Amino acid sequence: MAPHRIFSVSVAGVYPAYLAKAERKGRTKAEVDEIIRWLTGHSQASLDDHLAKGTNLQDFFAQAPALNPARLMITGTVCGVRVEEVEDPTMREIRYLDKLIDELAKGKPMEKILRR
Numbered sequence: 001m002a003p004h005r006i007f008s009v010s011v012a013g014v015y016p017a018y019l020a021k022a023e024r025k026g027r028t029k030a031e032v033d034e035i036i037r038w039l040t041g042h043s044q045a046s047l048d049d050h051l052a053k054g055t056n057l058q059d060f061f062a063q064a065p066a067l068n069p070a071r072l073m074i075t076g077t078v079c080g081v082r083v084e085e086v087e088d089p090t091m092r093e094i095r096y097l098d099k100l101i102d103e104l105a106k107g108k109p110m111e112k113i114l115r116r
Contacts, residue, residue, distance in 0.1 A: 006057060007056060007057055007058035007090055007091075008056050008058070009056060010055060010056050011050050011054075011055050012050075012052075012054050012055075014057070015051060018032050018097075018101045019032055021101055021102075022104050022105055025106070031104055032101065034110065035097070035100045035113060036097065038068055039068055039071055039093075039096060039100065040060070040061065040066075040068075041064055041065035041066030041067060041068065042065060043065075050063075057090070058090050061093040061094070062090070064093075067093070070114075071093075072084075073115045074099050074100065074115070076099055078095050078098045079098075083098075083099050
């Protein structure tokens with residue numbers, strides 16, 4: 001999918017895939033939500049609001065209250081692409097989230113996922 005097309009996908013459109021991936025591996029919705037809140041600075045109420053409104057990914061990240069500076073420590077590959085080398089800022093944020101959900105599904109402890 002071309003980057004400009006993924007930006008128009010709603011957060012609510014990808015959220016069920018994140019949940020399913022995590023839950024298949026015994027992880028929880030609470031952990032998925034915690035990861036999203038950690039990355040973006042959204043509260044649970046604002047995350048729920050964006051999910052309900054169908055906010056697209058570009059706007060979701062653009063409206064993030066406080067992108068976590070520790071997200072810059074996220075490295076590795078998602079779909080064969082090194083996240084730290086993604087040039088488009090919005091696409092990089094999406095890939096950071098994808099990488100964190102991958103780590104959750106692989107059984108990493110939350111302390112490591114959240115770079116504590």
